[in-house]
Amino acid sequence: MKLTSGIYLSILTLILVIYYLVCGIYLNNLGYYNHESLFYIEKAKIVFEGTGNRLKVMGLTAPMIPFYATFPFLFFKTQAPVIASAIGTAALFYIIASTVAKRLNDDGYIWLLLVIFLFHPGIIYTAASGKSIYLILIFFFLFFLNLFKFYRSNTTFHVSIASLCLVILIFCDYKFIWLTLFFLPLVLSITIHSLNLGEQESIFRLFLSFNSPSLRRKLVNKTFALYIILFSLPLAAVLCYKLLNLTHASDLNYFAESPYATWNVLIDKLSFDQISTNSKYQIPETSILLSARVVLFAPMILIAMYLFRESTYQVLTILIPFAFIEFLHIKYDKVFLAYQYYLIFLILAYLCVIFKAHTVKNHRSFKLLLAVTILFQLYFGWYYLKNSLIPEERNFIKVLTENKEDAVQQDNVDVANYLNSLPGDAHVLVDDAIAYGVVAFTTDIKPVIMPYEGNFLSALESPDKYVDYVVVATAKNIVSGYTQLNNKYIISIRHTIPDINFRKVYETDDWIVYRVITNATEGGFGHEPTIRQ
């Protein structure tokens, strides 16, 4: 059986889809959800079932591509993101495996890849969490693949495709925009390499081209043109996207800074709180050590560098992601580095290896070396996830290995169940800046008034006229400071509208559902801790 044939790769991919789906649905049934997938579910509900200004939600929800990628699976409701990530991760396998098949025609490398995709905790996390990591990995892989192909073929095609992949990558995770920064010196290096000079050493080539006016002009023009081809598309896309944010949300950075537009604003703030209140200094997340952590996580990258040792600019290309994560660490110093920024090295290392494996003389020993490295990577993949500084990542491995019900989202589910039990014409005021988890589990969002709707502010000011219920964050809710609908709201609105009163009808640790009543109809500020219906 030749695994490198298209049909076998498709079968393997299908098996992986089933494997990932089983993992994902199993985790879902144990109650495992994460902020990102819940956010996508809630926003998708607004797009397809909402009644207000959906254009803004449709266009400005970020990251855009993973959000849209859940659309085809919305039939499966809250499992849509998981199905998307399961299929997407299997697609990633197919893309990498077909690249292997085209280049090496050796089953051994496919088996090694299969081991990674079957057992690496990071890949299982990618596939079964419903997060957008699968898209990041796919387009990160395609971006670098096309760059390497460009080095070899020197055709505009590959550099254009790389640029398109970069655009998609940025719209999968905006932080990848910083990757462009580190390509600035690299592009110059590529251009110097592409000049037709007798001298081989990069530094002397640079010297030669700077000292000849015609070569200098050529170098400058070509470097500039390469920049444009590689970066104009992502930069223009971001610029247009920002302008759309400005025209539709009156804020250039709405997509990145508003909790209504993206899920990680809140998570980053939580992370910040955690760091600023934590007395124990997190040693692993310090500069330089971070790169060392990466090398430990994906030692195959060292083999990749060794294989590319003869070409300075190609080694530089591999080093760029290191610079990128170091930069992320400095730029977003109050945020822990998420697992996907480690996983990109796993993918990059394998890409480099398959790109240069044909230069290796003894394939048997080489594959053995890779197998050992992969075993090493499997262990550290598990270790890093288990000891992650991000609770969501730790929680994933906990639910996966301990086979216990996950109670993290239980509050949201309970409140949503309560809202689902209300009569169909009962309007509920909810602020989905923090309560998107609740809305995600709500079956009918039409009676729910949220900030994307024009009458939200009016409902906030005079709830008695617009809504029957209000979902309020309790003081225990760690993100209660990021919404107006918290315990202070009840006090202030009672102060503003003396006729209004609230009856507590349902309560969990994080949420309280109040029924809005006016003194004219019912008296007193009651307490009704059980379901009324």
Next chain:
Amino acid sequence: MSISIPELLTNDGFITAGDREAIEQHSAASGLSYIKIALTSGYISRKNYDRSILNAGYQINEHPRDEAYDQDVLDKIDLTFAHDRLAMPLRIEDNKVVVLMTSPDDDLFIDFIRFTYDMEARIILASDLDITWLSNKLLGERYTKSAVFELMKRDPDSSAVVTFSTAQLIFIFVIIALVTIGLVLSFKNTSIIINVIISSFFLVAIIFKLFLALVGSRFELHQAVTKEELKLVVDDELPIYTILLPVYKEDKLIKKLIWNLQSIDYPRHKLDIKLLIEEDDDKTFNAVKNLDFPAIFEVIVVPFHMPKTKPKACNYGLHFARGKYLTIYDAEDIPDTDQLKKVVSLFGKLPEEYICVQSALNYFNRNENFLTRMFTLEYSYWFDYMLPGLDTLDIPIPLGGTSNHFKLDELVELGAWDPFNVTEDADLGVRAYAKGYKIAIINSTTYEEANNEPFNWIRQRSRWIKGYMQTYLVHMRDPVALWKEIGWKGFLGFNFFIGATPITFLVYPLLLTFFICYVVFDLSTIRTLFPDWVLFMSIFNLMVGNILMIYVNMIAVFKRRYYELILFAIANPIYWLMHSIAAYKGLYQLIVKPFYWEKTNHGLSKVNSPTNVVK
């Protein structure tokens, strides 16, 4: 007068003995008269020939056009023979046939007169150009009719003589009626449907173009004919190659033209170059007549007949073509010197069904001004990426106006160019595919003069867009048949390439105005009219579409290494607005004067155009 003309010219030192021998060999092989070869293959200038003749005591009639003629006498000679011998009979006078001849010692022609009319000839010497003018004017009617009506008679469905077929008119009016009724009954829903259709069409068209450009860019290093293959071409085995040069009022470019033609690397005696001059084009005619150095082309005067279009002139010239292969150049064109040899080599490699090879076109005056830069970007993208993309995907290629090289027999079989179509080249490309033939792209470039003047540019572009509309209407008379002929890929390609181009330019300014009003004036009516998802789709299309099209244009600079032009691609939205003006002009002309040929003025560039010698 016993001395022969070849001897006279040799004695006068205008022709060397070696040249004389070469001309005689060429004459024996081709059947052309000695003087025709001498005057049209670059051996002697007309002025020197006249000098020799006059010095030998001959008289030259400077006004042969005033000579009386007898139609019965003319009816006995064929135009091609008159062409070959540069001579023609006019009338019978004093029991002699009065004949116009360029060379008085053409025994073959004199014998023809004796045998045909059974009389002796009375020779009047005249310039070869005057004889050509007169012979075409008086004997060319049959050829002219054929040039104009041949395709219409043979394949009426492929002729653009009818702009809109009845079915198309019914279809257009039904659509207009439906839209009007829809707008009256439900303005909102109809607007939404129109918007969605236009938006989807735009997006698909743009993505299709991006896809084509990317496919084309993938093969940018591919060489259809390599240097090594070119070295294998043996001069003696090369076939006769016809070059048609249709010109109209291009008097300023004649000298340049000769210079460019002389640089072509192809055996001179195997070139059959024909300068096609319109009957009323005295400017070009006199420019050729006044040349004081040898010309390397034969002049053919195209008799007046409507429509006065380039394809009609080419069809007319086709009757006299002697080559196995044929190509068309414009007067200002500078082809790569090895282009013809490359084409011969490629035809040798390709399967039989390939009947045409298109060379890339580009501009020598690209850095002259904004317009020439934009034009260069557009052409680089079109010929270096789009056409190779179409070629790779086996989709009909709309041929460029010049530098398309045909197999002569197959071209004639196809019905040649449609004289009623103002982009006869694009039409011919699609027709070739519909008949089961194929077109290839070659790695050779012809440098043209980019239009550097806005009004001239709009004139030229309005003709092109009108021609695209004509071509689309002609081939979409029976869409099902077209689908069957060129397959689904070809059909979609044709629709999104030929059909979409004019529509895109017509709709573009309307959508842009809507968008600007929406953003600048915050038109709330637009929001109430269209649901959110339609607005989202429209904004997405506008943003993504514009960015992608600009990007595709940026890619264009790479193959040619015109890196300095890359930023000009950003100005494309302005350039497209110029296209839109041209598109509306073209649409207007399609309705009121569909066959009118908007003449593009050449020779406006002040940039020197060196010959593109390929080393």
